[in-house]
Amino acid sequence: MNELRRLTITEMHDGLRRRDFSAVELVETHVNAVENEQLNAFVTKTPEIAIKAAKIADEYFLKQKDNISPLMGIPVGVKDLFCTKGIKTTACSKMLENFVPTYESTVSNVLLKSGAAMLGKLNMDEFAMGSANTNSYFGPVKNVWIRKSDGEKVVPGGSSGGSAASVAGFLCAGALGSDTGGSVRQPAAYCGVVGIKPTYGRCSRFGMIAFASSLDQAGVITRSVSDSALMLEIICGYDEKDSTSSKRTVPKFSSFINGDIKGKRIGIPKEYKMDGISDEIVHNWEKVSSNLKENGAEVVDITLPHTKYAIPVYYLICSAETSSNLARYDGVRYGFRVDADTLEEMYSLTRAEGFGKEVKRRILIGSYALSSGHYNEYYEKAQCIRALIRNDFIKAFEKIDYILVPSAPTEAFGLNEKPDPLIMCINDVFTVPASLAGLPAISVPVGLSNAGLPLALQVIGNYYDEAGILNMASVIEQNCGRIVNSLT
Amino acid sequence: MPGTLPVLNYSCIEQAICTGLAISAEINKCSYFDRKNYFYPDLPQGYQITQFFEPIVKNGKVFINNNEKEIRIARIHLEQDAGKSIHEESKTYIDLNRAGVALMEIVSEPDLRSSAEAAEFMKKLRQILRYIGSCDGDMEKGSLRCDANVSVRPKGSSTFGTRCEIKNLNSIRYIVQAIDYEAQRQIKILESGGEISQDTLLFDVTLGKTKVMRSKEDSSDYRYFPEPDLLPVEINQDKIDSIKSSLPELPDQKKLRYIEELGINEYDADVITSDKEIADYFEKLAKKHDSKIAVTWLTVELFGRLNKTNIDIVSSPIKADALSELLDFIVDGTISAKLGKQVFDIMFETGKPASLIIEEQDLKQITDRGQIAEVIDTIINSNQDKVQEYKSGKTKLYGFFVGEVMKLTKGKASPDVVNSILNEKLSN
Numbered sequence: 001m002n003e004l005r006r007l008t009i010t011e012m013h014d015g016l017r018r019r020d021f022s023a024v025e026l027v028e029t030h031v032n033a034v035e036n037e038q039l040n041a042f043v044t045k046t047p048e049i050a051i052k053a054a055k056i057a058d059e060y061f062l063k064q065k066d067n068i069s070p071l072m073g074i075p076v077g078v079k080d081l082f083c084t085k086g087i088k089t090t091a092c093s094k095m096l097e098n099f100v101p102t103y104e105s106t107v108s109n110v111l112l113k114s115g116a117a118m119l120g121k122l123n124m125d126e127f128a129m130g131s132a133n134t135n136s137y138f139g140p141v142k143n144v145w146i147r148k149s150d151g152e153k154v155v156p157g158g159s160s161g162g163s164a165a166s167v168a169g170f171l172c173a174g175a176l177g178s179d180t181g182g183s184v185r186q187p188a189a190y191c192g193v194v195g196i197k198p199t200y201g202r203c204s205r206f207g208m209i210a211f212a213s214s215l216d217q218a219g220v221i222t223r224s225v226s227d228s229a230l231m232l233e234i235i236c237g238y239d240e241k242d243s244t245s246s247k248r249t250v251p252k253f254s255s256f257i258n259g260d261i262k263g264k265r266i267g268i269p270k271e272y273k274m275d276g277i278s279d280e281i282v283h284n285w286e287k288v289s290s291n292l293k294e295n296g297a298e299v300v301d302i303t304l305p306h307t308k309y310a311i312p313v314y315y316l317i318c319s320a321e322t323s324s325n326l327a328r329y330d331g332v333r334y335g336f337r338v339d340a341d342t343l344e345e346m347y348s349l350t351r352a353e354g355f356g357k358e359v360k361r362r363i364l365i366g367s368y369a370l371s372s373g374h375y376n377e378y379y380e381k382a383q384c385i386r387a388l389i390r391n392d393f394i395k396a397f398e399k400i401d402y403i404l405v406p407s408a409p410t411e412a413f414g415l416n417e418k419p420d421p422l423i424m425c426i427n428d429v430f431t432v433p434a435s436l437a438g439l440p441a442i443s444v445p446v447g448l449s450n451a452g453l454p455l456a457l458q459v460i461g462n463y464y465d466e467a468g469i470l471n472m473a474s475v476i477e478q479n480c481g482r483i484v485n486s487l488t
Numbered sequence: 489m490p491g492t493l494p495v496l497n498y499s500c501i502e503q504a505i506c507t508g509l510a511i512s513a514e515i516n517k518c519s520y521f522d523r524k525n526y527f528y529p530d531l532p533q534g535y536q537i538t539q540f541f542e543p544i545v546k547n548g549k550v551f552i553n554n555n556e557k558e559i560r561i562a563r564i565h566l567e568q569d570a571g572k573s574i575h576e577e578s579k580t581y582i583d584l585n586r587a588g589v590a591l592m593e594i595v596s597e598p599d600l601r602s603s604a605e606a607a608e609f610m611k612k613l614r615q616i617l618r619y620i621g622s623c624d625g626d627m628e629k630g631s632l633r634c635d636a637n638v639s640v641r642p643k644g645s646s647t648f649g650t651r652c653e654i655k656n657l658n659s660i661r662y663i664v665q666a667i668d669y670e671a672q673r674q675i676k677i678l679e680s681g682g683e684i685s686q687d688t689l690l691f692d693v694t695l696g697k698t699k700v701m702r703s704k705e706d707s708s709d710y711r712y713f714p715e716p717d718l719l720p721v722e723i724n725q726d727k728i729d730s731i732k733s734s735l736p737e738l739p740d741q742k743k744l745r746y747i748e749e750l751g752i753n754e755y756d757a758d759v760i761t762s763d764k765e766i767a768d769y770f771e772k773l774a775k776k777h778d779s780k781i782a783v784t785w786l787t788v789e790l791f792g793r794l795n796k797t798n799i800d801i802v803s804s805p806i807k808a809d810a811l812s813e814l815l816d817f818i819v820d821g822t823i824s825a826k827l828g829k830q831v832f833d834i835m836f837e838t839g840k841p842a843s844l845i846i847e848e849q850d851l852k853q854i855t856d857r858g859q860i861a862e863v864i865d866t867i868i869n870s871n872q873d874k875v876q877e878y879k880s881g882k883t884k885l886y887g888f889f890v891g892e893v894m895k896l897t898k899g900k901a902s903p904d905v906v907n908s909i910l911n912e913k914l915s916n
Binding site for chain 2: 082083089091096099101103105205206207208209210212213214240241242243244320321323324326327328329330332333334343347367370371372375379
């Protein structure tokens with residue numbers, strides 16, 4: 001592997017500034033790697049766009065040395081959920097197989113404007129629904145990590161499976177993902193890389209194909225914590241095109257990473273110590289906690305009493321919003337259509353063939369939860385409990401600064417195995433509560449399992465404290481090392 | 489389109505508040521939006537953003553029948569308009585140009601008792617909307633549309649019958665026709681022992697009949713839920729107060745003021761306030777001129793010509809300022825009232841200002857006593873026989889002398905001056 005691919009964004013930027021290598025060199029080696037990639041991480045490849053950005057970047061670096069965006073000339077990938085003007089955007093659904101947007105998502109727009117070189121669009125679960133990237137119309141993504149015990153391939157997690165796999169596979173230095181119930185954090189955990197989702201409203205949802213509007217939030221996946229800070233601080237900010245985006249000023253997250261966590265109070269919620277978590281994860285959780293204590297933090301037990309309702313509440317709300325958000329895919333104006341004699345028939349056949357199983361399942365659940373006679377029983381109740389879950393966190397944050405929990409209950413499971421239904425059910429249990437509350441959270445790798453697969457922990461912070469969780473994660477990264485570097 | 493998001497148009501919020509205040513309604517300080525989910529080709533998102541649970545305006549009232557009857561307004565909510573489906577024999581076309589544009593839905597309580605009241609109500613509502621400027625009220629262009637719910641019940645019954653909703657009526661005439669037809673249809677069904685099914689109807693204007701668009705059985709479950717893409721609309725009292733203070737004078741207030749302060753009779757006050765454009769025109773005239781003169785010139789002279797040529801006041805060839813100038817000339821005696829009407833006609837035809845016409849046609853009134861006395865002397869001298877007859881009692885001949893003066897001065901002699909000199913000379 002070309003050594004340039006192994007660099008972090010920070011290292012790439014330094015190399016470019018020193019003219020150790022050119023942006024074209026850097027991007028070309030990535031373009032070649034993407035061209036031959038075996039992970040099925042990319043669904044659309046855009047080498048010309050990447051090279052063009054690299055050439056522009058080189059001009060910048062020739063002209064000046066300072067005040068250049070840290071992402072200038074950096075090879076990145078974009079989850080295929082973000083609309084990219086003139087470039088096919090499919091949400092990995094048959095429904096949008098040939099959809100080419102005429103507009104650019106705000107987040108990808110600011111990323112590309114900062115000079116990043118987009119290598120292509122990344123595979124994902126259809127409309128971001130899934131936790132293994134096995135629901136993509138374009139086939140599953142493979143994890144770079146192989147289970148040593150039996151040599152089996154494992155899933156990269158989902159729904160941003162292509163984003164996590166491409167970063168872990170050194171195909172790009174960073175990737176845009178989206179996180180509705182853990183879709184950035186869980187695949188980052190399974191692939192041994194860093195994934196952060198900011199506070200709900202921190203970045204614009206404009207142009208990001210909607211799955212569950214009240215939960216969807218863009219996020220980034222990188223190989224190091226400081227890289228996440230650099231990439232995240234670029235995509236965050238108010239956008240008049242998204243009424244739910246926040247007007248708060250965005251601090252330069254990267255400048256808050258100083259490794260100092262003295263006196264910070266870290267909460268360990270007792271409700272998260274549940275059946276079904278692997279012993280290895282529990283062990284790492286305890287180990288990291290005591291490391292952080294040695295670094296000067298205080299670790300305290302806390303309670304988040306409504307955690308047990310998070311999964312049902314999440315599935316009700318996200319399915320309800322899905323049933324409405326995906327109604328626009330009806331075959332009338334754009335996208336896939338099955339022609340039929342009547343309008344009704346055209347609708348039914350288009351949606352029956354255009355959507356995959358998981359998407360249809362959620363549309364059905366959501367439609368049911370919103371239907372008259374069931375609204376109060378399901379949707380309204382779910383919203384009430386969501387408020388209770390949010391209050392649990394608000395109360396907890398009165399006494400602590402951060403919450404430390406696993407990112408997922410287990411390591412990645414085999415690509416061809418159907419995991420234990422209980423495990424599948426609690427798979428999202430650690431990521432969903434922060435999504436329901438709209439809190440920022442970061443997944444950071446902490447070690448390898450006996451089977452040689454990545455394990456990760458998650459730091460959840462108070463509203464708008466992205467800088468704080470990034471700093472905490474950087475300390476964990478320091479203590480545990482970057483496991484992704486062990487990949488060859 | 490995938491990934492696009494709605495953004496609230498705040499001026500629409502202000503229009504809704506303004507309208508709410510104009511009908512003495514409560515302004516909801518925290519309203520929010522909901523999604524109404526249904527599939528239809530002219531609904532590009534598959535849902536309509538509306539306000540189902542918490543509308544922005546509640547509990548208003550509109551008065552009809554000379555302010556004797558109150559019609560309660562349940563709510564005004566803001567929502568997105570859908571596109572337009574144009575059905576032809578074998579094809580349907582979709583026009584999405586108005587899709588997503590904000591509209592106000594004003595919902596009345598079941599207080600209207602006849603098609604005439606419905607028409608009266610619509611006119612009154614339209615008048616108010618036009619006054620405050622929240623809608624141009626143009627029903628033909630679809631900027632004001634009406635869905636009429638109709639039910640019938642036996643005389644004396646206190647419970648309402650099953651209602652049918654007639655969608656998208658686009659003129660007051662059709663509202664009346666549709667309601668009358670529908671009421672008769674329902675009466676026939678009930679009298680023959682049938683039952684009304686709660687349908688959604690369309691009014692076929694060529695046949696003059698209502699027809700079923702959707703029956704209750706296939707009415708969809710709209711699965712309303714709060715719109716997660718928009719924040720709740722929070723309005724503080726200051727905002728309400730500031731809109732209230734900038735609210736223009738409403739038709740009823742204006743009418744009362746005309747009657748009480750300007751001494752205009754009720755009929756004229758009604759005519760002038762019926763349309764804000766007319767009232768504005770009138771007020772420009774009344775600013776400088778006696779209100780009675782203004783009323784006459786507006787309602788008799790201008791309306792007469794506008795009606796004859798079928799032009800509305802907005803496109804009148806004589807604007808208020810121009811008419812006001814003409815009145816100046818009449819009041820200060822530059823021209824006589826009679827010539828004024830002549831000038832008015834030319835103004836109406838050519839659009840030229842009064843001053844120019846008076847100058848071009850040399851119409852300035854002659855008020856110079858000496859000049860008029862000369863003319864009178866000439867007439868007396870050459871008509872000595874008639875002077876003798878007059879002096880011997882044939883006073884009817886007075887008109888003859890005036891006529892002769894006007895003939896010689898081409899009607900420009902000031903009647904007052906003519907009278908005073910002629911009287912003097914003839915009595916000698």
